[in-house]
Amino acid sequence: MAHKEFTYTRPIAYYETDAMGVVHHSNFIRMFEDARVAWLRERGVAQTHAPYSDVVYAVVDATCQYLKPLRFGDFAKVRMQAQGEGAKVRFRYAIYKNDSELSCTGTTLHVAIDKNFRITKPPTELVSVLKEEHWTEIWP
């Protein structure tokens, strides 16, 4: 039984743009995080995010493919899916410009670490949540 599709929408901030007039490419990685945090909040496990838990999921890998620039005045709609991969979890993202045009896709891979940044067992609340999540076949 799949969770409902998750989307997160927010306006582009002016300080996210650069001298080409578009959102700087580093800020898409930040929008991925905004979506992950909103997803954790919706799933009721926001307390597992750093720095509120002794065990957190750290980012060990990130990728981003840029297709269409976003500008100030646009809204970014982030679709996101999660998938457990053993002790790891992989998220994938698709950001749309104003709900219609695909602006970028990307992924992040996370591993559970403790306060000393050593790999450890993931937080049980999140493991439970991840059992209900999976990537769909068709994406984006």
Added chain:
Amino acid sequence: MAHKEFTYTRPIAYYETDAMGVVHHSNFIRMFEDARVAWLRERGVAQTHAPYSDVVYAVVDATCQYLKPLRFGDFAKVRMQAQGEGAKVRFRYAIYKNDSELSCTGTTLHVAIDKNFRITKPPTELVSVLKEEHWTEIWP
């Protein structure tokens, strides 16, 4: 006996610009901090900066007057002076565009706080350093 004039120079990063083609106004506050950190390092008291000390100087007030925009390709030269004000310390800054034109001026006021964000006695190493510092009459 006054300390020698302190200056800190660094290139403008592309990600610091915005869609007007100039450095976003929030980033001048960050350049002030870059200069403060370089100043602490030069004075040999970088270990008093958060998060490395139990007692640190937190920012309680910041001001910035914007005179001339900075662009990607420019170098920012930050002049800075410090002055003890009782248990507080006030820094003032003047940022120049490529060593010549005044781009902005500003100030920050800091108070010593402990790990619980309570006001406390300032770090003794910094107090010693501040005894040698003062604002010049002519500025900028």
Added chain:
Amino acid sequence: MAHKEFTYTRPIAYYETDAMGVVHHSNFIRMFEDARVAWLRERGVAQTHAPYSDVVYAVVDATCQYLKPLRFGDFAKVRMQAQGEGAKVRFRYAIYKNDSELSCTGTTLHVAIDKNFRITKPPTELVSVLKEEHWTEIWP
């Protein structure tokens, strides 16, 4: 006849925090901007914001007083008021932590400039809007 009180609320992003575990002081300046942009949008004059207009209001002065830290997990509620000062406009801000405790206050002063960053006459749509705005006596 006064416009209704304007407030803008958004969650703190994780990337806005620093190694002290609190929102970095430069990011309050960015929250001021987020509130200004939301205010322009509500007033129906978002098109006067850079880079969409030939004449825009540039920031020439900013101040910020920090009272209480914000953390990841908090929501920032920004109250904001605008006031015309001749050809200039001054905004003032009060940011609350989770709707209750005052976290910071601040101001920004803006002047109208053209595409060449020369001072010019302000956009007429905004002048009309500003005629209806004023600072209240009691603040914050």
Added chain:
Amino acid sequence: MAHKEFTYTRPIAYYETDAMGVVHHSNFIRMFEDARVAWLRERGVAQTHAPYSDVVYAVVDATCQYLKPLRFGDFAKVRMQAQGEGAKVRFRYAIYKNDSELSCTGTTLHVAIDKNFRITKPPTELVSVLKEEHWTEIWP
């Protein structure tokens, strides 16, 4: 005839850290850019960077593998190599913590675009530079 190894070193800024006490993962993408810009400057072709040229190389893909956290007080040493791939150019990066421990690796892929964000022929100065560049077999 290979160009000499390129490295770029700068201190970690305090505002680049997050509430875990380490550099936020999005900022490694920004350090990649800092290194690219320094590389362009050293090669004498900084004027081909946006927004100074009608034809620029836009980022279309970025990857980052995070191995070891960086903290305030650390210096990031970025090693970088460039390689032409037809009309595209791919950079790869290895960031070291204080010159010794590998902190992260990554890549960016760039295509030439014109002022209207349409794919176009790359700037000739950069094409000349890229003829002298190549990835080494051993990396990092």
